[in-house]
Amino acid sequence: MSDTLKLRKDLPESVKWQPSHIYASQEKWEEDFTFVKEQTQKLAACAGTLKNGRDAVLSALKLYAETGEHLSRLYVYTSTNLNSDNSDSFYQGLYARVSSLYAQFGAAVAFMQPELLKLPKKDLKAYAADPDFSDFDTMLKDVERMRPHTLSTEMETLIASAHEVLDAPGNIYDMLTDVDMSLGKVKDESGKLVELTHARFGSMLESKERTVRKAAYERMMKAYAAYGSTFAASYAANVKGDVFQARAHGYSSAREAALYPDDIPVSVYDNLLKAVHDAIPTLNAYCAMRKQAFDLPTVHMYDLYVPMAKDFDAKLSFDEAYDLLLEAVAPLGKDYQDVVREAKTAGWIDVYETPNKTTGAYSNGGAYGVHPYVLLNYRTELDGLLTLAHEMGHAMHSYFSNKTQPFAKSDYTIFVAEVASTCNEVLTIQYLRKKYAGNKAAQIALIGRLLEGFRTTVFRQTMFAEFEMKAHAMEEAGQPLTRESLSEMYYGLNKLYYGGGCRVDKVVENEWMRIPHFYRSFYVYKYATGFCAAVALADRVLNGGEEAVAAYRKFLTLGGSMSPIEELKVAGVDMSTPQPVESALDFFASLLADFSEMMG
Numbered sequence: 001m002s003d004t005l006k007l008r009k010d011l012p013e014s015v016k017w018q019p020s021h022i023y024a025s026q027e028k029w030e031e032d033f034t035f036v037k038e039q040t041q042k043l044a045a046c047a048g049t050l051k052n053g054r055d056a057v058l059s060a061l062k063l064y065a066e067t068g069e070h071l072s073r074l075y076v077y078t079s080t081n082l083n084s085d086n087s088d089s090f091y092q093g094l095y096a097r098v099s100s101l102y103a104q105f106g107a108a109v110a111f112m113q114p115e116l117l118k119l120p121k122k123d124l125k126a127y128a129a130d131p132d133f134s135d136f137d138t139m140l141k142d143v144e145r146m147r148p149h150t151l152s153t154e155m156e157t158l159i160a161s162a163h164e165v166l167d168a169p170g171n172i173y174d175m176l177t178d179v180d181m182s183l184g185k186v187k188d189e190s191g192k193l194v195e196l197t198h199a200r201f202g203s204m205l206e207s208k209e210r211t212v213r214k215a216a217y218e219r220m221m222k223a224y225a226a227y228g229s230t231f232a233a234s235y236a237a238n239v240k241g242d243v244f245q246a247r248a249h250g251y252s253s254a255r256e257a258a259l260y261p262d263d264i265p266v267s268v269y270d271n272l273l274k275a276v277h278d279a280i281p282t283l284n285a286y287c288a289m290r291k292q293a294f295d296l297p298t299v300h301m302y303d304l305y306v307p308m309a310k311d312f313d314a315k316l317s318f319d320e321a322y323d324l325l326l327e328a329v330a331p332l333g334k335d336y337q338d339v340v341r342e343a344k345t346a347g348w349i350d351v352y353e354t355p356n357k358t359t360g361a362y363s364n365g366g367a368y369g370v371h372p373y374v375l376l377n378y379r380t381e382l383d384g385l386l387t388l389a390h391e392m393g394h395a396m397h398s399y400f401s402n403k404t405q406p407f408a409k410s411d412y413t414i415f416v417a418e419v420a421s422t423c424n425e426v427l428t429i430q431y432l433r434k435k436y437a438g439n440k441a442a443q444i445a446l447i448g449r450l451l452e453g454f455r456t457t458v459f460r461q462t463m464f465a466e467f468e469m470k471a472h473a474m475e476e477a478g479q480p481l482t483r484e485s486l487s488e489m490y491y492g493l494n495k496l497y498y499g500g501g502c503r504v505d506k507v508v509e510n511e512w513m514r515i516p517h518f519y520r521s522f523y524v525y526k527y528a529t530g531f532c533a534a535v536a537l538a539d540r541v542l543n544g545g546e547e548a549v550a551a552y553r554k555f556l557t558l559g560g561s562m563s564p565i566e567e568l569k570v571a572g573v574d575m576s577t578p579q580p581v582e583s584a585l586d587f588f589a590s591l592l593a594d595f596s597e598m599m600g
């Protein structure tokens with residue numbers, strides 16, 4: 001593959017990101033590195049001083065923010081240069097240095113939260129309300145909010161010292177699945193026996209040859225089942241670690257402990273589950289539609305991944321895709337569109353695949369005061385345009401937040417992180433649906449994309465979220481987590497979600513074993529809530545008039561200045577009620593109706 005790629009030096013600068021916008025030369029980077037090192041030492045010397053009153057607290061917080069801001073720029077400069085060519089030993093060296101500086105910074109500021117909590121409650125409250133502390137009000141309120149769940153410094157130190165042991169289940173899982181385990185061999189489309197890999201699994205599941213996708217699916221399930229007792233032991237240890245941490249910090253459940261730091265009420269999670277359960281008949285109707293589309297006697301789980309769109313291939317150059325994106329974001333306002341237009345030639349985006357460049361796509365908004373950086377590996381299909389729209393959504397969220405908020409409040413939380421990106425994807429699809437109004441193949445491809453987004457991001461992630469919730473509840477109730485109990489519970493969930501539209505083969509009971517996200521507990525529900533919020537907001541942007549657009553635009557400027565639920569309320573959706581998820585799922589039902597009309 002890589003011999004057909006253009007070399008980086010042969011590409012014009014206009015299609016490469018420009019880390020030099022952060023530091024014009026390596027000397028400048030070194031100067032800033034020295035500066036951050038000195039500041040970090042000063043910061044460490046602040047330990048023990050916060051009891052000395054208002055000025056001592058304020059100067060420590062300012063030092064903390066200023067150092068963090070410079071450190072973030074050092075990091076973005078280094079990672080963008082390294083990710084352009086990961087084999088570059090010079091930037092590998094810089095990366096190691098900046099990582100170690102991050103660790104020193106982390107150690108230097110470790111005193112802050114416990115020392116702030118030792119201050120009288122009324123002092124913390126007064127600081128949070130003091131205009132001189134306005135950059136830090138959110139942070140101070142968060143510290144105060146954590147008070148009921150923060151133990152004495154000695155106890156916190158003791159628990160922190162067990163971190164490596166508590167992280168061990170995830171590491172053992174990674175070693176087994178990434179290194180030691182072999183998935184075995186399956187026949188590909190040409191009948192040749194090939195090694196099944198995690199990367200190959202995805203494309204084989206999408207194969208139009210049913211025997212290929214069935215073989216790949218069954219081989220994968222059996223490969224994991226062969227280590228089923230090991231997976232049960234490692235996952236049970238992970239859940240026990242969560243429950244231990246939650247109890248030690250006085251939470252009523254591991255789930256509450258996971259949601260509390262982001263200030264997300266448990267009811268948000270419950271609402272998601274309830275609304276998704278109510279929409280299961282629509283999911284079943286969607287699955288059943290595949291039966292008709294592919295003329296299958298029954299739909300099995302391995303039939304769910306074949307794209308239903310056949311003939312639509314957009315074949316868009318990057319310039320063409322960019323022009324379409326500009327049209328698609330027009331409803332967000334002319335100034336939004338102008339920034340996106342300028343970003344194209346302003347060194348934000350690294351467009352094409354080159355040797356040793358990082359794969360996939362991402363946006364990094366950490367170069368505060370400079371501009372966001374976007375990595376693409378642009379491909380000329382519909383996917384290429386939608387990935388561009390997605391990453392530019394992230395980038396614009398960072399751009400407006402960084403422009404509006406002080407550094408200390410600029411970074412948005414994971415709970416809202418996928419909203420702006422997904423919203424842009426939906427706006428782009430809706431724009432293309434209008435543009436290709438008479439083109440049936442295009443309509444099927446575009447609606448098909450959204451339907452798959454719902455199935456994989458809303459239904460599937462919510463089912464995962466329900467699995468995690470149940471597994472933790474079982475542990476909390478003293479029920480054993482064994483291979484049998486976990487597999488039976490997982491099989492039951494698959495029957496509940498898919499049983500009305502698919503044949504749920506028993507072998508799916510092993511699937512929980514291969515979901516790495518389960519080692520980062522209570523994380524996946526955010527994919528589902530983020531997707532639903534984005535769909536609801538895109539609808540408001542397109543149909544809600546000026547006020548709705550203004551509300552959404554305000555949201556993009558908020559960074560991390562409010563709790564995520566409050567930020568989304570500003571945008572126009574109240575995730576503490578079931579309404580946004582319900583309306584997103586109503587949209588899913590209407591798409592399905594359009595789709596079935598198209599399919600005839």
Ligand SMILES: [Zn+2]
Binds near residue numbers: 390418421
């Ligand atoms: Zn994203």
